[in-house]
Amino acid sequence: MMDPSPSGPIRPALSFLGPVGTFSHQAAYECFGPSVEYVPQHTIGDVFQSLSPHLPFGIVPQENSTNGSVVETYNSLRTSSIGHDNFIRGYTALAVTHCLIVRHGVKLEDIEHVLSHVQALGQCRSFLAQHLPRASLVPTDSTARAAEEIATGASAFDPYKCAAICSSIVVTIYENLQVLQEGIQDGEGNSTRFFILSHGSDRAFPPDRIPPVQNQALIRIEPLSGSAVTQKSKRVDIRRVINTLDLDILRIDRRPALHVPTFQDVYFLEVGSEKKGGTVQWLEELLQGIGKLGYAGIEASLLGHW
Numbered sequence: 001m002m003d004p005s006p007s008g009p010i011r012p013a014l015s016f017l018g019p020v021g022t023f024s025h026q027a028a029y030e031c032f033g034p035s036v037e038y039v040p041q042h043t044i045g046d047v048f049q050s051l052s053p054h055l056p057f058g059i060v061p062q063e064n065s066t067n068g069s070v071v072e073t074y075n076s077l078r079t080s081s082i083g084h085d086n087f088i089r090g091y092t093a094l095a096v097t098h099c100l101i102v103r104h105g106v107k108l109e110d111i112e113h114v115l116s117h118v119q120a121l122g123q124c125r126s127f128l129a130q131h132l133p134r135a136s137l138v139p140t141d142s143t144a145r146a147a148e149e150i151a152t153g154a155s156a157f158d159p160y161k162c163a164a165i166c167s168s169i170v171v172t173i174y175e176n177l178q179v180l181q182e183g184i185q186d187g188e189g190n191s192t193r194f195f196i197l198s199h200g201s202d203r204a205f206p207p208d209r210i211p212p213v214q215n216q217a218l219i220r221i222e223p224l225s226g227s228a229v230t231q232k233s234k235r236v237d238i239r240r241v242i243n244t245l246d247l248d249i250l251r252i253d254r255r256p257a258l259h260v261p262t263f264q265d266v267y268f269l270e271v272g273s274e275k276k277g278g279t280v281q282w283l284e285e286l287l288q289g290i291g292k293l294g295y296a297g298i299e300a301s302l303l304g305h306w
């Protein structure tokens with residue numbers, strides 16, 4: 001299926017959370033197929049940092065329908081390069097079926113450690129509580145990394161006492177692994193939404209691979225910095241932001257700002273337009289809204305629109 005680099009004409013590169021066989025990889029392949037060269041990274045943060053003119057595209061998980069927002073992604077969205085050098089250009093969703101994957105011959109009662117990405121562990125909480133209540137849960141950089149560690153014996157634990165939670169696709173990659181149980185996720189219709197990223201705001205996608213226009217955007221609001229503002233006025237007044245923007249708010253996420261005074265938040269507002277105008281009109285409304293925030297002294301950055 002997902003040959004990481006079939007031969008042919010030179011293709012743009014796409015950065016994803018590796019190794020081969022992650023859900024990020026599958027989501028990327030559903031969008032881009034063989035039109036890009038797939039470049040695996042160790043962490044979600046590395047995907048953001050790897051983007052450059054030579055590695056112009058990326059994909060990162062944003063939200064799961066069972067377990068909620070992907071914290072690593074929102075932490076990375078706090079960095080100033082997003083909305084400056086790198087941008088969100090669209091999103092895609094993938095149905096996520098988790099499997100319990102073990103070395104051949106390992107039975108449920110043998111398992112003492114369950115390895116996976118923290119999101120996947122969170123999506124299988126009920127299964128784990130019911131069937132493996134005493135197993136230790138070991139977070140790994142990705143689901144496929146957990147499988148790789150068990151297959152290669154790279155984890156700190158005896159691989160015959162371990163299971164990975166990941167996609168069944170890994171058994172086509174590592175022949176010493178098997179599916180012990182399929183469909184162990186909690187939520188009905190468990191699926192994950194991924195942001196598609198690019199270096200530069202207008203980098204052209206490979207032909208026929210343009211994400212659909214949604215008339216949506218992501219805006220980051222930061223607490224004010226600088227010595228002129230009082231401690232109290234640094235805090236983001238989210239109600240004032242929403243009123244000033246005057247756009248439809250589709251979702252709001254919040255992560256701690258990384259500076260003192262403590263307990264200040266960075267907000268992420270996903271906005272859209274319900275008015276039935278075209279894309280040009282939507283962009284005008286969006287830019288006007290951001291202009292109004294600036295005029296009101298609110299620190300706002302457009303992280304991308306699609």
Ligand SMILES: O=C(O)C(=O)C[C@]1(C(=O)O)C=C[C@@H](O)C=C1
Nearest residue numbers: 022023024061117119142143192
């Ligand atoms: O570890 C992977 O396979 C990933 O692509 C990451 C990730 C996530 O962070 O949400 C993606 C989809 C699933 O929700 C589980 C894990």
